[in-house]
Amino acid sequence: MIELLTGGWRAQLARVGVELGIPDLLAGADLTVAELSTRTAVPQNLMYRLMRGLDSIGIAARIPDRPDGTTDAGATYALGPLGVHMVDGPGSMRDACLLYGDEFHSAWGNAPVAFGSSATGFEATYGTELIPYLAANPPVAKRFQSALAATSFYFDLLADAMEVPVHGVVVDIAGGSGALLTQVLQARPHARGVLTDLPHMLAIADGAFADAGLTERVTTMSVDLFRGRLPKDADIYVLSRVLGDWSDEECERILTNIKVAMGCRSRLWIVERLTRDDGSAPLATLWDLHLHVVNGGRQRSIREYQRLAEDCGLEILEDKRLPADNAALALRLR
């Protein structure tokens, strides 16, 4: 029970460690408490306690074989097994740690509002919904995308799972930072891609495609999910981690809009966490509640996706399970 109640403390401890740059410092060299104190301006006695805490959650690891018995200041730390993933750089969980410890944590602080009214916890905290907040705060939008990218470890499985044709055209709808399309185009060197999103996201995606040397093979377009015109008759349309942000009515509008662009050979792949009622998908269960608190969204079961698809004149052809309760569902026109 105490572990349950103190879960939020651990997330905050991780956030403090990252904000002070401890994983980055330890990535450079093993350091003593005295050295860490000098570099972070945290007083030595407090730094000793903080490092003991970061050790207890796997972000730092005390080196036992040093002659550190004499003073706390001499205790030496290396990067811990989780700290390795928090060092700044591509694929780092650093931004996820900051986003979950700051904006999402504050939104969860107003979770009771989200279960007792029509407002979200995010809106109760920040006075605006998540998407407009991100549009108005580019550094947080960048952090959000980098957090999404760091939790996209299964994207490399998707080019095969989605059966992307060798010379196919893939339209990644609300594709965010472009992480998924990058992986797909790297796995299919003759395929071409289109990424659509809101205007403030396109610069981030353009940067990612340029870094990956894919600029010639990708077009980015500002297209509103609900009413914007999508390229017609593409081989593959992708909706990854999008429908979870919206209500059933909004999902129907999104799917109906995509349907207008789809041809009879097109496939729409939905990539989302799938809920189950038998306790076998704990991450999807938690994310379902997180989406509700943060932006009024939800995760769905396979049955709920089947119903949505049917209501929109689509049918689910394939259901491929991915790690961490994720799945890729293939839909075609009915």
Ligand SMILES: C[S@@+](CC[C@H](N)C(=O)[O-])C[C@H]1O[C@@H](n2cnc3c(N)ncnc32)[C@H](O)[C@@H]1O
């Ligand atoms: C959770 S992110 C998913 C991004 C990406 N598909 C992925 O899996 O990493 C949701 C995306 O939807 C985009 N979005 C939100 N509202 C939109 C709208 N009305 N039209 C187009 N894109 C929208 C956001 O900008 C964001 O990039």
